[in-house]
Amino acid sequence: MSELIADVRLVRMSDPAAAPLLSGLSLEYTSRYGVNDELTRYAEAEFEPPHGAFLIVVSDGETVAGGAFRRHDATTAELKRVWTHPRHRRSGLGRLVVRELEREARDRGYRRVCLTTGPRQPEAVRLYLASGYDPRFDLADRPTRGPLGFVKELA
Incomplete structure (x- = not known):
């Protein structure tokens, strides 16, 4: 497989380039857990500066990864x-997203990161570990x- 050339962008959750991420997550959550309200639980404003961020990874004009x-x-x-x-899993993009989110959080003054994932997402557990x-x-x-919680101190 050739190396993926990717561009990391901070965007608003309502940006059209974020739509593939949100629809992909909706499909993931629904297929693994049935009805799921995770994507509607928080207002878009919670993922905007100064306290939040939403980023996507774009390659060849396609949103291939992201997080917030x-x-x-x-x-x-x-x-x-x-x-x-x-199509891009196990290529290092998840680690890239996590690193970029941690860097952005650190730049905004956070000293710690927490998260939860679900028991039907073993690949997410492996990523965070x-x-x-x-x-x-x-x-x-x-x-x-129940949710599986994780925490990390930022250097």
Whole structure:
């Protein structure tokens, strides 16, 4: 596979270039969990400066990955909506998105990042563990219910 040349862009969630990410996430959540309100749980304004950010990764004019963060508390950002297009998974884009979100959060004064994922998203669990996140659940227990929390101190 050739190396993907990608451009990381900060955008508003309503930007048309963010639509593939949001529709991809909706399909993921619905296929794995059934009815899911995750994408409507937070107002778009929570993912905008100064307390939040929404970024996409574009390659050859196509949105191939992205993610966002919102303010959790005064020193903690919460990662949300991390996604990679199925054709581009296992190519490092997820790690790129997480790194860029962490950098942006650090630049905005956050010292810690938290997030949750679901038990039917083992690839997300692997991504966060590989990215240095500490699980807030027993990995050996292999939970099948509830959100799986992670946290990471930013250097």
